[in-house]
Amino acid sequence: MHEINIEKKILMKNDEIASGTRLAFRKMGIFAINMVSSPGSGKTSIIEESVKKLGVKAGGIAVIEGDQETELDKKRIERCGVPAHQITTGRACHLDAEMICSALEWVMDQKNLKLLIIENVGNMVCPAEYDLGEEMMVVILSVAEGDDKPLKYPALFNAADVLIINKIDLTPQTNFDIERAKKNALKINPGLKIFTTSCTTGEGITEWCAFIAGLAAKGTEVKE
Amino acid sequence: MHEISLIKTILETVKKEMTVCGAKKLNSITLRVGTLTAVEPVALRFAFNSSIEKTDMQNAVLEIVESKLKGRCRDCGTGFNMTELDSLCPICGGGDVKRVSGTELDIISIDVD
Ligand SMILES: Nc1nc2c(ncn2[C@@H]2O[C@H](COP(=O)(O)OP(=O)(O)O)[C@@H](O)[C@H]2O)c(=O)[nH]1
Ligand SMILES: [Mg+2]
Ligand SMILES: [Zn+2]
Numbered sequence: 001m002h003e004i005n006i007e008k009k010i011l012m013k014n015d016e017i018a019s020g021t022r023l024a025f026r027k028m029g030i031f032a033i034n035m036v037s038s039p040g041s042g043k044t045s046i047i048e049e050s051v052k053k054l055g056v057k058a059g060g061i062a063v064i065e066g067d068q069e070t071e072l073d074k075k076r077i078e079r080c081g082v083p084a085h086q087i088t089t090g091r092a093c094h095l096d097a098e099m100i101c102s103a104l105e106w107v108m109d110q111k112n113l114k115l116l117i118i119e120n121v122g123n124m125v126c127p128a129e130y131d132l133g134e135e136m137m138v139v140i141l142s143v144a145e146g147d148d149k150p151l152k153y154p155a156l157f158n159a160a161d162v163l164i165i166n167k168i169d170l171t172p173q174t175n176f177d178i179e180r181a182k183k184n185a186l187k188i189n190p191g192l193k194i195f196t197t198s199c200t201t202g203e204g205i206t207e208w209c210a211f212i213a214g215l216a217a218k219g220t221e222v223k224e
Numbered sequence: 225m226h227e228i229s230l231i232k233t234i235l236e237t238v239k240k241e242m243t244v245c246g247a248k249k250l251n252s253i254t255l256r257v258g259t260l261t262a263v264e265p266v267a268l269r270f271a272f273n274s275s276i277e278k279t280d281m282q283n284a285v286l287e288i289v290e291s292k293l294k295g296r297c298r299d300c301g302t303g304f305n306m307t308e309l310d311s312l313c314p315i316c317g318g319g320d321v322k323r324v325s326g327t328e329l330d331i332i333s334i335d336v337d
Contacts (some may be wrong), residue, residue: 001336002336002337003333003334004245005333006334007331007332009330010328012237090227091228113326123249125262126226128261129261130226130327131229151309154309158260177231178322186319187310187311187312188309188311191319
């Protein structure tokens, strides 16, 4: 019997592929964001509202849709006039770096791309561990889910850069306390940038869009 | 959930190492799992046991070393134990805290014949 020292990250290979993808995106001038939430929190709706707001000018935005089975979200995005690429993950409950890496060719075919939005599979657990090569991870929490959600999924809120609290139009119908949700999230991750939105009334979408447009800089601008 | 795919990745790495060292039999794998990860040790064990069933690794044992969440405040320099739900400095209340440990997901070592 003898011990062999290994000392390696379990997800070393995923991290290496993600770093390569990130470099490729940067060289192409693309700002990539990874949108994560439970199923039904409003990822696709926020992407739809965002691309409408940002304007679909000269191919500045593209979307990668991760789903276990269907292509429905891809079709929703295409209806907004934005190119979308579907990754069906089958049994895998999250996107990984390899899946995004194999979509690089499609990404390169999109003209003048500045902003790439990746919609992850609806899941609050696994995506926390898988770097996709994005610049920014965005977690979406809808008020229908309860303001204690950050406390239940601390790893995800810790990994994220941005939190969007969506469906705020439903706040009167729930006991969701926006300030408490913010406080819970900020305790876990004091660096989180927080937005509150409603895809139904459009509230907060302008602020969120101004923020990502600023990050994607030269390529996109907010339409008033 | 993703514990199955983590175990698959771990076993791939382990097999590679064993080939390199010319090891014949796997006795144990030791992992480091941070408190602030999306990995559940119970689920990880379950995934491990079902993955090695009826293979030449079936007697191997999974050892999990839990890594506690620790932080250091960049404002006042205090080092402290954190819970995953609170990242603020207990001394000055500052939020600029560096995580020193607790987010690892590592293979530490293997034991082989
Ligand atoms: N009331 C309300 N419903 C919303 C809002 N955003 C999304 N929805 C609805 O929530 C459901 C799930 O949204 P979807 O974007 O498909 O969620 P996803 O699974 O995270 O992509 C749909 O029926 C949307 O119309 C919102 O801000 N307010
Ligand atoms: Mg969707
Ligand atoms: Zn301090």
